[in-house]
Amino acid sequence: MPRVTLALVGAGLRGLTYARHARDTGAGEVVAVAEPDPVRRAAAGREFGVPAHRLYTGWEELAGRERLADAAVVATQDRLHTAPAVRLAGLGYHLLLEKPMATEEREATAVAEAAERAGIMLAVCHVLRYTPYTRALKSLLDSGRIGRLTSVEHLEPVGWWHQAHSFVRGNWGRSDTSAPMLLTKACHDVDWLVHLVGSTPRRVSSFGSLSHFRADAAPAGAAARCLDCSVEADCPYSAKRLYLGCLGDADSEFWPLSAVTDTFTEEGVERALRTGPYGRCVYACDNDVVDHQVVAMEFADGATCSFTMSAFTPMGHRRTRLHGTHGFAEGDGTSIRLVDFRTGAESVVDPEITAGASAAERGRGAGRRVPRRGRHRRRERPGVGRGRESGEPPGRLGRGTGPPYRRGGHRRLVTRTLGAAPRTGDDTGPHLQAIEVIRSRPDPAPSRSPHPSGSARSGSSLCLGVS
């Protein structure tokens, strides 16, 4: 497969994530970098082997040259998407554009028109659409497994410390410098729900507010910075606990810590907490975006959807319940539980996803536990504080899975996809055309196997076609 050559515009956290992905999969090669921060620019140049004459101080300088790559990855901050996207489209670059596409409708229209004019491919990074989990869920719906969809419940569990990091102290805390939460975070959910349902809503309503991360919620004794605070140890949002706890863990140092400092030592972190935005008390920031919001939607066929985003959760995968006329599906971002109303049978589909929606969205920061202070982290008991409860990606069947897997009564099929069959014309059901029944027994005891293909597998094993 010929490699796509890429110009990286914005060598920040997301830009690097995509550039590494392109390199690591062999799909693309970074041949130019546009980044005003000299440290980031030089580091990206070294990492991707880009010669000095192809390192630019910004998209403006890059756009002053002839097109020098097949495509550009535009991963600048939210309010800096439109100008580079329009200019680079005009030069003939295909575009991978970070979400939100733009922060104003007229700007999004300008980007779409520029792409159409230039005849280039424009992809906005609504990455949730492309996970095996989403494909499995979508193909279940499209194949009629649960009948006609009547309503959807969807939760975006942002997570308490993620909210504090990104939407209170960080880049997305203020609507006027980035955009409202519904655009900066929940645009993924809205896009995903529309994709799943297959149409745009005809009516919407929404409520939300900033209820907690505000001055009047500050506990007595709180200081302006966590390093000076006498009640810091009791605060769930302690910057000391969060960021010092990242040290020594490569993933946590990349995210969230590299947003805070590029010096991964105790002194480096403390210096950043003393002077930078991430050391501020969450009750003494300049944030104004909501910390919880609900959106109600009604689609043309009468189907409804209620969507909740909340800061006050463990950080984890989205949860979704789909109510159909002939069945019910419940997804936790990694597997899907199905109940067929015709037979009462329950089945669980595991789309063999390891990182999931949050991972795709957050880069390497997906589903991570709160970093703990020190090298030796508290060992968690399986099923207690691990898996879903802590924000770590849930284990496979049986670990921390809770009530849905413990119900008895009906015959239950635990299934696992065996890989995608060749795509069919309408691309429905590629992940469900071959499934293996790995356990089939009435009234099951809770499984403790962390892996469905492991030795704990029991019962029959056969292949089914379910499309």
Ligand SMILES: NC(=O)c1ccc[n+]([C@@H]2O[C@H](COP(=O)([O-])OP(=O)(O)OC[C@H]3O[C@@H](n4cnc5c(N)ncnc54)[C@H](O)[C@@H]3O)[C@@H](O)[C@H]2O)c1
């Ligand atoms: N798809 C997702 O799930 C997802 C997740 C997180 C963030 N994002 C989005 O990705 C974008 C980038 O986020 P980030 O966390 O990587 O931010 P970041 O601040 O780490 O990176 C942005 C980079 O753009 C650079 N930049 C500024 N002006 C520039 C210019 N004129 N030319 C070129 N580069 C310039 C900055 O110096 C910075 O290095 C944002 O729009 C954000 O909302 C998407």
